[in-house]
Amino acid sequence: MPQIKIPAVYYRGGTSKGIIFKRTDLPEAAQQPGEARDKILLRVLGSPDPYKQQIDGLGNASSSTSKALILDKSDQPGHDVDYLFGQVSIDKPFVDWSGNCGNMTAAVGAFAVSQGLVDKSKIPSDGICTVKIWQNNIGKTIIAHVPMQNGEVLETGDFELDGVAFPAAEVVIEFLDPADGEGSMFPTGNIVDELDIPGIGRLKATLINAGIPTVFVNAADIGYTATELQADINGDADKLAFFEKLRAYGALKMGLIGNLEEAETRQHTPKIAFVAPPADYTASSGKAVQAADIDLLVRALSMGKLHHAMMGTASVAIATAAAVPGTLVNLAAGGGEREAVRFGHPSGTLRVGAAAELSDGQWTAKKAVMSRSARVIMEGWVRVPEDCF
Known part of the structure; x- marks a missing residue:
């Protein structure tokens, strides 16, 4: 069988790395949740790998680097982009869709701006572009403040983040109503x-x-x-x-x-x-x-x-x-x-x-x-x- 090509961007977000897709760029069978989508993401990252190295894919054999994101223009009122996150298992054939990745959220706003998912009228030539993100896994709003320069996302800068070797531009992220969508903030009703x-x-x-x-x-x-x-x-x-x-x-x-x-x-x-x-x-x-x-x-x-x-x-x-x-x-x-x-x-x-x-x-x-x-x-x-x- 021949190989197929899927448009994608490989990002570092915070102290993680992952591959980001526009939903509409995925093969038609993978544009909806299901087995085809999971199998493609597993293969992209190089999983499941019994050697636990992900040599035949983009994963780097750690939970921080075995991540896949799917973005789309948002259907939610007042939001710019829908963000779906998959944590791809390294040695087992499954993708966990049960939660968000906060580190990779830093890349979501930047990807949305550079890939045309944010209305051009909202994007300043210089300054900060405020991107309103709907996090599909947990049903919550996240706001990313993306720095801009000369009409493009600014990635370089002097902001240092422990766990990342080189400085870059700072992205401030606000997690609104951060209880994760599966019940009350303290599910048992107790703080201890x-x-x-x-x-x-x-x-x-x-x-x-x-x-x-x-x-x-x-x-x-x-x-x-x-x-x-x-x-x-x-x-x-x-x-x-x-x-x-x-x-x-x-x-x-x-x-x-x-x-x-x-x-x-x-x-x-x-x-x-x-x-x-x-x-x-x-x-x-x-x-x-x-x-x-x-x-x-x-x-x-x-x-x-x-x-x-x-x-x-x-x-x-x-x-x-x-x-x-x-x-x-x-x-x-x-x-x-x-x-x-x-x-x-x-x-x-x-x-x-x-x-x-x-x-x-x-x-x-x-x-x-x-x-x-x-x-x-x-x-x-x-x-x-x-x-x-």
Whole structure:
């Protein structure tokens, strides 16, 4: 069978990389959800790969780089672009559509502007183009503030993001009403729950739907410090199995799955993270992070591995949980009321903001805000065998 060519752009967004398509550029069979779409995206990224390397595709063998986005002009009133995100499994034949990717959101606005998905009358020659995004996975609005210069998206600049080697132009992202669309912000009604896990015992946990469903536990309660780097965890199958067990029981408690077995096919959500008060540590780049410069420490796992930095959506969860007095995240940051935190992650630090309010006994968040950057790495056509779908 010959190969077919599909127009695509390969982007870095935040601390992630992914391939972005316009929906109308996909083969007709893949323009709607279903098996054909999933098979094409799997083949594009090089999955499933029993060697877990994605050598025969654009994936780079990590959850941060095995991502696919599909964009279209929005059908939602007042929005510019519809954004659908697929987390492509590396070694298994499935695409997880259950959540958003906050890092790649930084690339969505830029792609929408440069690919003609935003009305030209809204695009300034110089300054900031405000792109209103409808996030289809979770049914939420995101606003990206895209820098422009001489009528084109500005990608270069001096904004530095820990976890990315080179500076770029800053893209400010607002996640409006960031509870992730699968129920209340705290699905159990509690800001702290107890998970009763066979073989582990009872663990305090904050279970939150904000940005992405996330299970937070105290690092000290599970024998960690939250200063760990990827090498401390990712090469140990027993440690990874331990965190997956925590994640599965958290998902069950949150009502995201009906039984523990379902967690295996829902790897993208929820995330599992552990927190601790500030401490000195050395980031993966060799940079010294001082306790005095951060509010708390956070480590999070994505698709079964400790993340090299921090997922954008998990950053929203961190900011929102920190804004609610009494959550494990808030207590690790020192407690009290706060609208922003700077947390330490394996690659360095990140500042995120959110405002939460208590109304009729329910906590809600109006928005969460963070800065990211994005850059086109390559554009053109990606090729896949005609018989792959």
